[in-house]
Amino acid sequence: MSQSISSRNIKSALAPNPAVGGQNNESSNSLGDFIQETLALTQRLFIQLQRRPSTLIAGIIQPFMWLVLFGALFSKAPAGLFGSDLSYAKFLAPGVIVFTAFSGALNAGLPVMFDREFGFLNRLLVAPLSSRYSIVAASTIYIIALSFIQTAVIIFASAILGAGLPGIVGLSAIALIVFLIVLGVTALSLGLAFALPGHIELLAVIFVTNLPLLFASTALAPLSFMAGWLQVIASLNPLTYAIEPIRYIYGHGDWAINSIVMNTPWIGFSFGSVILVLLGFDALILLAIQPLLRRRFA
Template identity: 70%
Template structure:
C-alpha cells in the first residue's frame, strides 16, 4: 500500500512565478535568481543578527569617533564642519565593503553542508544565477545599511546631500559592492573551507580601512601611506561621497582628491571604481566555469 508524503510547507521555497515560454532563457534565469535570492532573505529573516549587527556597528563608529574628535581644531579635517561630517563617507564605504567581503560566506556554508552540490545538479538554466542571487542579496543589504548611516549622520550634524547626490552615493556603493562581492565569491569557490575564508577577511578588513582616507585626510599621512591609500579602491569611493556632503554644486570634473601623482576628479574616481568592479567580476569567470562544470 503506497503512502502519500505531504511536504512540509516550512521547507518549501516559494517565489513569485515568472511566466516563461519553452526555451526562454531570460525568464528561466530571472525565476531562478528570484528563488535563490528569496532563500537568502528567508535565512536572514530567521536569523536577523547579521543585519542588526551590520546596522549597529557603523552607528557606534559614528557616535564614538564623532565624540572622540569633537574638540578637534577647526579645519583639521579640511572643509568638513565636524568630524561626523568627515567620517560619514568613510563609514558608508567601509560598511558596504565589509558586507561585500562577507558575501562568500553563505556560498561557503552551502558548500560545506552539501546544499551547493544539490544546486549544481539541479536543472538550472544557468548556474550563474547562484552567483547573481548572492550579489543581489549583498547589494540590497548594503543599500539598507547605507540608508541608515546617511539618516543617522544627518541627525548628527553631517548634513544630507541632495536627491542627485544620494543617487550618486547609491551608484558609488553599487560599483564598490559589485567588485568586492565578486572577489569574495571567487574566494568562496577557491578556498577549501570557511576557516580559511574568515582568515582572509580578518587579515584584509581593517588594514584596508586604515590604509584609506576613511579616518584621516590624505594630507595627514606619511608619503608612503599616501601612495598606499591612492592604490586602495576604498579611497576612490570615500572621497567622492565626502565631496557630495561638502558641495551641492558638484560635477564629474570636480576635483575630489589630491593624490601624490596628480588630481583625481569625480568622474575619474567613478571610472577607477568601475574598472575595479569589471576586473574583479571578469577575473572570477574562469574559476566559476570550472567549478560549475
C-alpha cells in the same frame, strides 16, 4: 532549516518546463528561467535573514557606534583640521558608509561557503538550472540590498549627529558609488568562496584584510595626514576612490561631474574619473573570477 522552507519555491523555479520544445524556444525562455531561478535563490537568502536578523542588526549597530565614538573622540578638533569648514562628523560619515558596505560585501562569500560545506550547493549544481550563474547573481542581489539598507540608516543617523543630508542628486550619486564598490568586493568574496577550501580560510582572509584596508584608506584621516608610503598605498586602495567622492558631496553642494574630488601623489581625480576607476575595478574582478566560476560550475 531555511533550505527546507524555501525548497518548494526553489524547486518550482528550477524545474524544467515540459512545454518548451526545440532550441529556439529554449533560447527564448533562457532569460526568463534565469530571472526566475535568481529570484527564487534570492528569496531563500532573505528567508534566512528573516529567521536570523542578527546579521543585519549588527551591520547597522556597528557603524552607528563608529559614528558616535569617533565623533566624540574628535569633537574638539580645530575647525579647519580636516578641510575647509568640514566638521569631523561630515568627514567621518562617508568613510563609515563605504566601510560598512565594504565589510558586508566582503562577507558575501560566507553563505555560499556554508552551502558548500553543508551540501546544499551540490544539490544546486546538479539541478536543471538554465544557468548556474543564478547562484552568484542571487548572492550579489542580496548583498547589494543589505548594503543599501545599511547605507540609508547610516546616512540618516549621521545627519542627526551633525553631518547634514545631501540632496536627491547627491544621494543618487552616493547610491551609485556604494553599488560599484559593493559589486566588485562581492564578486571577489564569491570567488574566494569557490576557491578556498573552507570557511575557516575565508574568515581568515576577511579578518586579515578588513581593518588594514580601512586604515590604509582615507576613511578616518585625509591623505595629507599620512606618511608618504601610506599615501601611496591609500591612493591604490579602491575604498579611497569610493570615500573621497562621497566626502566631496557632503562638503560641496555645488559638486559636478568634473569636480576634482581627490588628489593623489600623482594626479587629481574628478568625480567622473573616480567612477571610471571603480568601473575598472569591478570589470577587473569580474574578469578574474570568470575562469574559476566556469571550472567550479562545469
